[in-house]
Amino acid sequence: SSRLYENVAGIKGMFLANKKMDNVVKTYITYNRGRDWRLLQAPTADLRGNSIRCELPYCSLHLHLHVSANPYTSGNIESKDSAPGIIVASGSIGAELTTSNVSMFITSDAGNTWRQIFDEEYSVLYLDQGGALVAIRHTPLPIRHLWMSFDEGRQWNKYSFTMSPLFVDGLLGEPGEETLIMTIFGHVSHRSEWQLVKIDFRSIFNRRCTEGDYQTWHLHNRGEPCIMGVKRIYRKLKPIARCVMGKTYSVTMTSEPCDCTEADFECDYGYERRSDGKCTPAFWFLPSSMSRSCTTGTTFINSTGYRKVVSNNCTAGVIAEYTARRQHCPTQAPKGLHLVTSEGKLTATLGTNVTFLVFLEEGDGARTSIMVDFGDGHALTYSNVSSIEDGVKHVYKAVGIYRVTATGENSLGSESVVLYLHVSCQLEYIHLSAPFVAVKSKEVNLTAVLWPSQVGTVTYIWWFGNNTEPIITLEGSVACTFSREGVNTVTVQVSAGNAILQDRKTIAVHEYFRSHLLAFSSNLDDHNPDVAEWRLDVSRVIKNSMVKVSLSEILLSALNQNLVQFTLRPGVQVTVYAAHLSAAPLVDTSENHSGSAMLMLLSVVVLGLAIFIVYKFKRKIPGLNVYAQMQNEKEQEMIQSPVSPTESTLVSSNTPRELVTSPELMDTELNTRPIGE
Template sequence: MRGKVMNDVITSTDYGSTYERMNDKVGSKTVLSYLYVCPTNKRKIMVLTDPEFESSILISSDEGASFQKYRLTFYVLSLLFHHTKEDWALAYSHDQKLYSSVDFGRKWQLVHEHVTPSHVQYVTCRALLCSEPNREYPFPGYVDINSLIVQDDYIFIQVPTSGRATYYVSYKREQFIQIKLPKYSLPKDLHIVSTDEKQVFAAVQEWNQNDTYNLYLSDTRGIYFTLALENVKTTRGLGGNQNLDLYEVAGIKGMLIANKRQDNQVKTCITYNKGRDWRLLQAPSSDLDGNDIHCILPFCSLHLQLQMSENPYLSGAISTKSSAPGIIVATGNIGPELSYNNVGMFISSDAGNSWRQIFEEEHNVWFLDKGGALVAVKQPTVPTRNLWISFDEGRQWTQHSFSSVPLFVDGVLVDAGADNQIMTFFGHFSHRSEWQLIKIDYKSIFSRKCTEEDYQTWHLHNQGEPCVMGQKQIYMKRRPGNYCMLGKDYSRILSAESCICRAHDFECDYGYERRGDGNCRPAFWFNPSTVCSEHHQTFLSLWFKISISNHKQWLWLIHFLTNMFSLEIMYSECIILLQGDSLRTNIQLDFGDGTAVSYSNLSWTEEGIKHVYKAAGIFRVSALAENTLGYDSTTLYLHVTCPVEHVQLLAPFVVIKNKEVNISAVVLPSHSRTVTYFWWLGNNSEPVISLDGSISHTFSSEGMHSVTVQVAAGNSILQDTRTISRNISKSLQNKLQLLESNLPITALLSEEYVSI
């Protein structure tokens, strides 16, 4: 904690009952500059003197009851504490030097000189041999010093190259490796959302996005990223920075809430498995007056504001606590999309599966006694003398007066780890008045300490599915309405039983996308064979399940292993590997290109069954297996392509305003294939996507504008751009119309036309 100290410093060690001046303890002639409180031990305090008078540091280990003064040989510009070791700290000086201390500021050691927030080049070398002439540079350019992120076992940096950013990651202090995003992704900004459970959640703003980001989830090393959610909305903060509308629910791993832009609307969705599946929020069934709410998914749902408060002493638009898992309090609205009008306050007691409305106006809500009680106060724009408190997770609220004069509440201090239950309100009676502090000891409202009879259990679930992130978790919480205090030894998770993994417990690997049937298929840009050597072997598995009495046995595992799942014609060998009791099984295969084969008493072989496709296209491959135990069949669609070598955009140089014009793209070679065209027209932020090589478009304004077409086939992406003029004179426009009416060309020749 850092705070600029102006004039006197007033401190309290009994939660605001009494105060004393810190200046009396350090000397009346000492001019104080900054105060720091150790984040891991609040009894330890550092106070810096004003460098214009002297360079010293004052250290206290008893919450400011006494101080020791130490002279410094440098002027401290900023201090940074270690997140776990309470005596470790870093100091940055005015002369661009970095110092470290391991005894809470009593002694300082120089770490490095010339530490400056400018672009530097990182190099790697062996100790004592950094002057070697042949040392290696790990990055192709200069590292953006502001991009450095150190979080858990990961280190991230950014290297601007070729007009765009390239990102690198180091896992467990190993060498830096370039982050692998999908091939079509051209990131212009990247934020690390979380690194929990040995996976990286990253928000990436693509080259064509302005106010949205895409969410990606990585493998363990943080190298290979797959898409988890597209077009997450951003909200501009008071300082002008963009804040992502994404919220990690405290106390429940893998649970996130996001606001997604979809079809020009913003909708709130939730995931319980780190982005594997997302769904809309079910609105409450009734309002505060008990009237029925007719809100049917997906046309109507509950939408939440996910902005965090820029004031750390206010709750913000949404609040959760790890000490109260499953309880979510948020500002929101009911309807087809997110709105900031006609909002109310909503609460969920079962981790977002069901919701109730608690207020019609916006409130700040704080958790007391580890979530056993909730306190709510109206937004600080309106003065108030009352607060609301609930002991049954927001079902009933009682009003209490905490001030005789209405107060603009600027914030509330709640010490969650304290033995005594104290809340300190601070605010002002008017915009001209000084700050007022109001201390509330709410311990008296609890009649006793909770016993076993005061607790109940609840099961974490996702719409009735008890397995969340691979576990069946049972939580213990106080029964709603019981006026007892939770003890220090209160345990939240009663039991956690591992579940058998099923399909929805798995994510699609890098380069694969989940289709409508729930299966992972290679993306159009991905070549699995390039990953097998450097990443890991990737198979598409088809399972034949045969029931025998009441037991289920796996009879067959068929792998479709190809050079590229989106095959190129020259390398289109499809190999089917068979495992199992093949000698007593008949199998029929239809490759979808007019070739069908049957096998009887087939012996197992590592080479498998081979088939070569001689043309590009999408083929339906089906297999039927049958033996004395039964039979089953399965189907997949195989995408065979040939590489795209060249694309040329055909568009007129001049078009007529408000008149439809044809734009087309020529792709070479011209073999039959499945090609996806992405058309970027003028300043449109979203492309027009088609499977046809031409589109029609009307330009409604004058000026010079560019048209870009991106062609995607297999693992190839090419693009071409043309500039079109829409600024032509009226006379030339008339002549072009006459030309279209097949009048003689001699009637159209003029100096103006020839100059065009």
């Protein structure tokens, strides 16, 4: 619903309002600043004396409450401080306010009773501080008459203000409410310029008003004389008097206070009026919370649910019963303890200040100690609640989920509250550790390596090949099998906080393959620049020198005869040869396998050589897998290249192998073991 308010001039606490509900607009009136509202009683008869049948609340009087923006022109409603109780407005009678069948209405007793004065819209001006009223018709036709009343609109006299009819555009009075001069402006025809007609009404009044021309008028609301806690008596002209009040006139008013009644009080903050008129706490308001900041030994104001209407001047009566009372602060155990972060979140960033706020709804805050346990082995204790009004700050040095506890305690009891805080850090890099070659229908282990390794709560999303649905895990490792030969793509996405990173690897799946260990001449070690790109270039050279070989046996023979060589730099020739160990199969190598299967595995052997050359010079490459074996006091090691799946493979043997998943562990392993040639 919405309301349009209009303050009635001269009557304190009196308002008219249009309320819209369900697209129906009705006019209401109040005499106590909105504490109580009621509909307007419609006139009992129309202009012709015919009775009007209009029963409340189904039918009432409704007014247009639009006030003129110009203080010297008339609007839809008019009232003056110098004429208390007189209100002139346009409106309609019925179940709601309408823009059709608009008539003019007046009240002389501040809205208790209304009379119809015109059956069309008129502009009305107050003359002589309300001693006379002038009305001119709202019409698009030219007119030459106006109407004037000296008895508060009961009788209207018709006067001619021009010889030629005038299209009236507006009218205004001279500055000052005591004016007896008004000006009408308009035009004779649509093509003519504006015409101004100045009317001086002083000749109509033949004398100045005396004390005998006035009468007293008691302001009331349906017979109740006490309005806003006061009985007010005004002085106003008698309807039969035709005299000039002039500038010396003042609204002499006498008043005396009334005893307070329930009608002089409205609901206090946090309280709502029920259908029976009583004020009760709203669903969101806890009356006892008013004493939560109370200190034992002091006092607080305890609301009764009521407060006197603003500007109400009543005295005595029920004022003691309805006025808020000052009471001693209660001594009670802490109750309603709350613990939140300053941002209202349950997450925090590692290494930053986290501010915890502690609130106590009930209890003696000055005598209630607060202990905050941050869940990481640190805790702080404060002597009272007020000492931590700005919050408690703490910095977490490790990622995790912490159980933060706040405990309030005084001599009467204690209460605790728990908050679970997730502390995380930014995920910077991930690496998917996966073999480049796998056997069909054999289980393969995949691992996502994070940097930093601890970032908080992490979710892993795994995508295999062309699957439309991912596998979601909370662990960084997963096992899978591939049912078809060919190239398969594996993608892992890691969600940590607001960050999502991903890595992708391609795995070649075969029915069968064989791997061979390779070695290099020692002069390759003398030219190790510790640059990853350099090692990759060397691996490409080695691969290109071997791709012409078509059979595994021929390749091994060429390696054993030192026929595979390449020039590292002018004058430096590096020899590639097979390790002294015989090649061990990854899978069954019985003679039952066909020659075509052996040919298929040859490319894997060639790529194995490229991998080995990269390892020879790799010391610190984050996220790489190192497979190592030792036999005959020599060690052959192969690593997986991080750049291109087509340039790397997995080299292994039947001896046990160890997986190093951390760059630091890998570096330690490589620096402490002798590297075989």
